[in-house]
């Protein structure tokens with residue numbers, strides 16, 4: 001038996017009131033194949049039994065899903081730690097009250113792509129900044145401890161420090177930081193949001209510096225595609241898609257060859273225990289004799305596949321940064 005995953009993400013719906021230009025699952029319409037409430041409860045029982053740390057409900061927008069409060073309440077009933085990622089724009093006092101009743105210990109994340117209307121609404125759509133800020137304030141007032149979910153892209157990385165100021169003003173103490181990867185709708189918008197490798201190096205280094213500066217004031221949850229720690233896909237993380245298919249990371253949503261199985265056919269625990277990440281997500285050859293391989297493992301697998309087209313390529317910006325930090329000569333890179 002393998003170690004259970006730490007976090008399992010679950011795409012509860014693809015329905016969404018927004019049309020963010022980076023959205024990995026191209027959310028908008030409800031999928032015809034969504035798991036039923038009973039199927040969701042069965043997965044939750046299985047995950048509780050496995051001993052995972054948290055079940056992270058994502059979308060689409062979870063608050064448009066009619067049975068969301070039943071699912072949240074079931075998590076409380078069986079003692080499974082839940083997280084919910086929302087765009088925050090539909091949140092009102094009624095939702096806060098229902099949430100408190102259904103699951104007062106759920107960890108809430110609200111997406112924000114910048115500290116200004118301009119930066120945020122470019123990605124998430126007109127009017128979304130104001131509504132998300134109102135939502136965050138309501139969560140704070142309601143006694144939740146929301147996390148701002150922030151994805152670094154070409155437009156916003158230079159303004160990352162302003163996100164910290166905004167979080168502090170809003171009474172938010174936690175920020176999750178991720179990196180833009182061109183998947184789903186992100187493929188069409190990569191000309192605005194993606195960067196070349198050298199700019200990614202600058203962006204990642206800048207974000208790390210800002211995090212370091214504020215680490216005593218804010219709790220940061222940093223995706224390993226920024227920290228440079230080994231990719232967790234299929235190792236301590238998996239995502240269950242809206243139709244029950246399981247992928248090692250949500251970024252492989254459209255790569256059927258990487259599917260681990262479907263929970264409509266087998267319990268998640270069985271799928272997880274028969275999965276071998278070394279086989280499905282192989283190490284690039286260049287990494288095999290690298291002295292840093294154990295602490296790096298080639299970087300983000302989704303970056304390898306979606307930016308360079310193959311797992312044969314390492315995550316070049318992270319590789320460059322690590323080698324630079326370790327004092328390796330970078331002459332051969334020609335940068």
Ligand code: SF4
Pocket residue numbers: 286287290291292293294296297298299314315318319320322323
């Ligand atoms: S530092 Fe570069 S070559 Fe070494 S393991 Fe990481 S990505 Fe691979």
Ligand code: SF4
Pocket residue numbers: 223224225230231232233237248249250251299300301302303
């Ligand atoms: S593929 Fe990238 S985004 Fe997905 S778990 Fe690995 S490092 Fe994180």
